[in-house]
Amino acid sequence: MHNSLELFQTASAMARHAGARQAVVARNIANADTPGFQAQQIAAFKDVYSAGTTTDMRATRPGHFPTQTQPSVMRTAHAAGTPLPPTATPSRSKMNCSTPSR
């Protein structure tokens, strides 16, 4: 009985994780044509489940999140409307600014 209860918990955690991931992917797809938008991703289920923490945002590239030093700030909870940490100017426009004019 105990074992099966844990199985239910794992299964529902997996389902919740998949739902959260779907929400993040939907946001990425909706903003595919937004200038300067940076795609977001949540931590893999394997990592969050073993760590027992919530699904933190994970950067696919260094410099994705300017507040990389405090990753706990970036949670998928802000899909529900919690404030996003202030984002830096999009890297694309930075690149354009630094490009010498010909």
Add this chain to the structure above:
Amino acid sequence: MTDFSDAMSVATSGMKAQANRLRHVSENIANTDTPGYQRKTVSFQEMVRDGLTTGAVTTGPMRLDPTALTRIYDPANPLADETGHFDGSNVNLLIEIADAREAQRSYEANLKMFDQVRQMSTALMDLLRN
């Protein structure tokens, strides 16, 4: 559950934004031959509500393309000046068609996402009902 409804509203916002873009493209195409018509463009931005980004997308303010209008030589036209030229529109059909196609593809992606979320929540509801 709120993840599902969030995902659905975000996908909906994407479809709305793409539809709005497509409307501007069709306005441009319809006015290709209108003398003096300036092409309309919209850009996308993240939707902000009460100072918070919601993850949804919206179209920004409509802007007019400042590209120079084409000078069309047609002395018989009543609009022609003393050199026989008049201002056409600055619409490039090739660009408009490419823009429309891109809007279509993005719309499809959002629609697919909406359908997927709907299927997921329907499956959950079916499971809970039985």
